Each structure stands twice: as C-alpha cells, then as structure tokens.
Amino acid sequence: MIIVLKPQPTPEQIQHVLERIEDLGFTPHLSQGVSRTIIGVIGDERKLQATPLQAIAGVEQVIPVLKPFKLASREFRPEPSVFEVKGIRIGGGHLAVIAGPCAIEGEEIFLEIAEAVRAAGANVLRGGAFKPRTSPYSFQGLGEDGLKILKTAGDRLGMPTVTEIMDPRQLDLVCAYADMLQVGARNMQNFDLLKEVGRVDKPVLLKRGMSATVKDLLMSAEYVLSQGNHKVILCERGVRSFEDSTRNMMDLSAIPNAQGQSHLPIIADPSHATGRPDLIPAMARAAVAAGADGVHVEVHTCPEQALSDGPQALLPEPFAALVDDLRRLAEVLGRTIDACDGVAAV
Ligand code: PEP
Numbered sequence: 001m002i003i004v005l006k007p008q009p010t011p012e013q014i015q016h017v018l019e020r021i022e023d024l025g026f027t028p029h030l031s032q033g034v035s036r037t038i039i040g041v042i043g044d045e046r047k048l049q050a051t052p053l054q055a056i057a058g059v060e061q062v063i064p065v066l067k068p069f070k071l072a073s074r075e076f077r078p079e080p081s082v083f084e085v086k087g088i089r090i091g092g093g094h095l096a097v098i099a100g101p102c103a104i105e106g107e108e109i110f111l112e113i114a115e116a117v118r119a120a121g122a123n124v125l126r127g128g129a130f131k132p133r134t135s136p137y138s139f140q141g142l143g144e145d146g147l148k149i150l151k152t153a154g155d156r157l158g159m160p161t162v163t164e165i166m167d168p169r170q171l172d173l174v175c176a177y178a179d180m181l182q183v184g185a186r187n188m189q190n191f192d193l194l195k196e197v198g199r200v201d202k203p204v205l206l207k208r209g210m211s212a213t214v215k216d217l218l219m220s221a222e223y224v225l226s227q228g229n230h231k232v233i234l235c236e237r238g239v240r241s242f243e244d245s246t247r248n249m250m251d252l253s254a255i256p257n258a259q260g261q262s263h264l265p266i267i268a269d270p271s272h273a274t275g276r277p278d279l280i281p282a283m284a285r286a287a288v289a290a291g292a293d294g295v296h297v298e299v300h301t302c303p304e305q306a307l308s309d310g311p312q313a314l315l316p317e318p319f320a321a322l323v324d325d326l327r328r329l330a331e332v333l334g335r336t337i338d339a340c341d342g343v344a345a346v
C-alpha cells in the first residue's frame with residue numbers, strides 16, 4: 001500500500017502517520033521527494049483495508065497495491081477454473097449453453113420447452129420457481145411445485161438444472177431439487193444470501209447487479225468463495241443505462257475485464273441484457289467471441305402465453321440456429337461445448 005501525503009506536510013503530520021502505521025503492526029518506508037512525500041507500507045495489505053488511513057491529517061491518497069478480492073483473483077489462481085455439473089464442464093474453454101423459460105409455469109409446458117432446448121443443444125436447463133418480480137401482483141413462481149417439475153425434467157432429459165434462490169430460507173429446498181443455484185441481479189449484494197450459498201457444494205451462477213461494477217461483482221463472488229464454496233460462475237446480464245430501446249445495456253467488455261482479474265468462469269445472458277429476441281443471437285455470438293464461457297438464454301415455445309419475460313423469449317427454432325452458430329464459433333476459437341449424455345429427448 002502506498003500513502004501519498006498532501007503537499008508540504010508538517011513534520012508532526014509525517015511523524016503521526018509513521019507512528020500510526022507502526023502501531024497497526026506494519027513497517028513504513030518514508031520517501032521525501034522535492035515536492036511530494038510518500039510512505040510505502042509493507043505487510044499484509046488486506047488487514048489494513050478496513051482502517052481509514054485516508055482520514056489521517058495530511059494524507060491525500062491511499063493507493064492499494066492488491067485487489068480487494070483475494071480468492072477470486074488471478075493472483076490467487078492463475079489458471080482458469082473449470083467446474084463440472086452432472087458431466088458438463090463450464091470454464092477454461094468449455095462453454096455452458098444454459099436455456100429454458102424464465103419461469104416454470106406448469107409440468108407440460110416446461111417439459112415441452114426443456115425437450116426443445118435439449119434437442120437444440122443446450123447443456124444446462126434453466127427455469128425459475130421463485131421469481132423476483134418488480135410488481136407484487138405479477139406471477140411469483142410455483143415455488144416447490146416448480147422445483148419438482150424442474151427436477152423431473154432434468155432427470156428425464158439427463159440435463160443439469162439451474163434455478164434462482166432469492167432468500168437464505170429457501171436454501172435446503174432449492175438444494176434438494178436443483179444442481180446449480182442462481183443468485184439474480186437483484187440479490188447480487190444480498191450478503192446473507194451470498195454467505196449461505198457459500199456453505200453448500202453446488203455451483204453458484206452469480207448475476208451482475210444492474211448497477212454493479214465488475215469489481216462489485218467480484219467482491220460478491222468473494223463472499224461465496226470465502227465461505228468455502230469455490231464454484232462461482234459469473235454472469236454479465238446488462239446494466240441500467242440511458243438507452244431505452246433495449247431492456248439493459250450489455251457490457252461486453254465486462255467479460256474479458258473479469259477474466260483478466262479473476263479465474264472464475266463468466267457467461268453472458270443476452271436475454272435480460274437486451275430484452276429483445278431480435279438482438280439475442282448477435283449478442284450471444286459476440287459474447288462467445290469476446291471470450292465468454294457460455295450463454296444463458298430464455299426460450300419459450302409460446303412466448304405470447306408466457307407468465308414472465310414473454311417479450312424477450314426466443315423461439316426454439318432461432319435458438320437452435322444460435323447453438324449451431326456457437327458450435328462453429330467454438331470450433332474456430334478452440335473451445336468445446338459438452339453435450340448431455342443422459343436419456344435422449346422424448
Ligand atoms: C432471470 O434469470 O430470470 C432473472 C430474473 O435474471 P436477472 O436476475 O438477471 O434479472
């Protein structure tokens with residue numbers, strides 16, 4: 001850590017900073033130039049992060065040398081992390097193709113959609129049983145009944161499943177039925193929830209909050225990792241912006257940006273990022289070209305009857321065309337897309 005003092009500090013101010021650092025158990029190194037004075041601090045910087053050194057009189061700036069996240073960082077683990085869920089590898093060149101409806105609406109329709117995405121080449125099945133809706137009057141999800149349907153479909157089609165958990169109280173229930181836990185954009189900084197999902201042995205799909213920076217996202221991942229669960233998959237799903245012709249603004253640079261700082265896989269969700277089926281395939285291809293470890297796409301066989309996010313649902317046919325494109329792209333880029341080897345679609 002480097003402490004930059006204000007111009008012309010008094011000898012008392014310099015002395016006070018040096019003493020304060022020593023009192024905290026660190027070794028200060030004073031460097032007095034012609035116009036500026038800086039103090040290097042040697043020791044485990046993270047232990048100092050909670051200390052308000054900036055508040056000491058005469059201090060202008062405190063510059064950390066290390067990233068505020070540790071377990072999520074590239075320094076901690078230089079090689080990319082690869083997680084396996086029911087035989088499907090995600091990360092390090094293995095792409096996840098996660099697809100399904102926004103919400104699980106009933107057994108028959110869910111199985112129909114699941115079979116369609118499986119046939120198109122998706123390798124993880126998604127569907128929400130607990131839905132975070134802006135309006136309390138909107139469809140809130142089928143709860144445990146929905147989770148049962150998700151498990152039936154996953155087992156029948158030999159697909160791993162992912163579903164959203166909104167509250168720590170849902171942990172045992174969701175873990176009993178799903179293979180992967182999704183923490184949604186609205187809960188990215190629900191720290192109690194992050195700590196709870198950090199105590200289980202299932203991968204966590206952590207979506208970027210709609211006004212969160214990449215650093216915020218990595219700090220949230222750190223919460224999960226710090227509890228012992230090292231399986232976190234990040235997800236770029238667009239951030240709020242001034243643009244009003246798309247639902248959010250997809251931040252493609254977040255993908256190589258996060259990968260440069262972290263070993264964790266990062267996938268892209270062009271469905272929530274754009275809110276528009278006409279834009280989803282292009283943005284999914286762009287994300288994979290930018291290095292994404294997979295995509296997350298909402299698909300529905302009858303969008304006009306969907307109970308949640310119908311306007312952004314992709315039909316199975318364009319979804320299948322997209323997966324074909326992704327396969328070709330993956331080949332060019334030296335990546336792979338694992339196929340589900342369970343029971344064939346019925
Ligand atoms: C979802 O995946 O259906 C969802 C609610 O996503 P997000 O949290 O990104 O809005």
Ligand code: MN
Pocket residue numbers: 102103272298308309
């Ligand atoms: Mn949705």
